[in-house]
Amino acid sequence: MDRAERRTHTGADRRRLVRVARGHEDGDLLIRGAQVVQPATREIYAADVLIADGRVAALGSGFRAAQVIEAQGAFLAPGFIDGHVHIESSLLTPAGFARATLPRGTTGVVAEPHEVVNVLGVAGLEWMLRAGASSGQRVWASAPSCVPASTFELGGARVGAAEVAGMLRVPGVLGLAEMMNYPGVLGGDAEVWDVLEAGQRSGLRLDGHAPCVTGRDLMAYAAAGLHSDHEATTPEEARERLRAGLWLMVREGSAARNLDALLPVLRERPRRAMLVSDDVSVDELLELGHLDRLLRTCVAGGLHPSDAVALVTCNPAEYWGLHDCGLVAPGYHADLVLLRDLSGFEVLETLVGGAPAVAGESTPALGGGGVDLGAGWASADFTVPDAWPVIEVRGDQITTGVGAPGSGDARLVVADRFGRGQWATCWTSGSGLRGGTLGISVLHDAHHAAFLGGTDDDIRAAGRALEALGGGVVLVEGGEVRAALPLPFAGLMTDAPPELAAARLGEVTAAARALGCTLPYPVTTVSFLGLTVIPALKLTPGGLLDVTAWRLLPD
Known part of the structure; x- marks a missing residue:
């Protein structure tokens, strides 16, 4: 609960909780027959949970409420x-x-x-x-x-x-x-x-x-x-x-x-x-x-x-x-989850403020944040300096290793996407990608554009595709976009349903794997190859950064 919400929680609201807890007034919702998970005391015990005005009023038995959920022994956790x-x-x-x-x-x-x-x-x-x-x-x-x-x-x-x-x-x-x-x-x-x-x-x-x-x-x-x-x-x-x-x-x-x-x-x-x-x-x-x-x-x-x-x-x-969140206790927000068991943690019901959780259907507009790679992108040169070491990519960590020059198998290009017309190129190893280009406008934390693998023509084509989408994720092969997920919100997010977003992202991942990529989540992994505060090597539009030495390497 934020500070503004705290200010609007008046004494009258709490007085009703007191009346409901003492049985002088019915509650709004009763969760009956639950096994309450109480992490503060490391207990799990049987109790009914009474809710009023979006908060827990009391735990125990013998309560009355306008609505009842029969927990039937399911586990009730915060x-x-x-x-x-x-x-x-x-x-x-x-x-x-x-x-x-x-x-x-x-x-x-x-x-x-x-x-x-x-x-x-x-x-x-x-x-x-x-x-x-x-x-x-x-x-x-x-x-x-x-x-x-x-x-x-x-x-x-x-x-x-x-x-x-x-x-x-x-x-x-x-x-x-x-x-x-x-x-x-x-x-x-x-x-x-x-x-x-x-x-x-x-x-x-x-x-x-x-x-x-x-x-x-x-x-x-x-x-x-x-x-x-x-x-x-x-x-x-x-x-x-x-x-x-x-x-x-x-x-x-x-x-x-x-x-x-x-x-x-x-x-x-x-x-x-x-x-x-x-x-x-x-x-x-x-x-x-x-x-x-x-x-x-x-x-x-x-x-x-x-x-x-x-x-x-x-x-x-x-x-x-957050002093009134995180417990099933009187006065706390009735943000609760009903679980079938405490091993698989299968969720039977989620409540927010004492009501069944319902996700919002709309998102406020967000202007700006597209992709502009600059006028020189059409003729960009992606040659890697001979002396630069290789970024060793790891599929389960955001840290990277350092490989000897000449040991790479896929190029990485990081290009400024805010119109300044700057880019740099290095070699990577560990992705398995043997062809095509994975292009993204999600590159922590400056969120430039990144392109893994591919010929110069495919890299340029992937850049043009990202510009046309206003940001997103693309897989290009032979100059053609094989799969794409548009991210129109600042070049970072989509308001598409999660299932549709996951399906389109899955198409990109499948296309990359068909070209040899072995990373479990290639888009997420590549998105960290520009983060300058995580060792050991990261690529920026200005060049290859040795994070440990805290310096850009000379060309």
């Missing part, structure tokens, strides 16, 4: 909260994301909208909250801290400390989004510290992002005032973050899968931990699920069901200061 997610990475608008995840029990998300903000500036965050308000899901946000992510990239917008301070005052914004420029934090970069200090003055959460940062550097990063990190990939890194006082966000997305590796730490029952998806594609959401899938993995891996549920309910709610 609605799931994803504490760190880039909705744009699903390729869906907030309404589409809600359509894909509400049936999976996700009732709330803390969106980190730096994708759309990198394209459109502060207007992108404002749009995300408006679109979230009509999505049918509770959508809060954090204020992007790194737009651009580093000095080595620039998308469609630049956001400084003054703009960040303004965003932190917007109702629905819960804190400062992930501080990705950790070299700037550790090195005392003045602009980075201006943003950090704006976050500190707000009194809200300061989200962290510290890949491969350990030892004294991690201590220094935590000492700067950051509160969390979602970049741990090993148990040792996870424990080190917890010992440093950072909340542990265990990420399991389409391009970075860390849950299996970090399960031993979660079995130790760290209280200051949560499960997040970060970046998850629409096809995976529909095929495998959202937070429900992560819960299945946790329980199968030995966690007590209540401990697992805490990771997606009361823990993220506590971290973000």
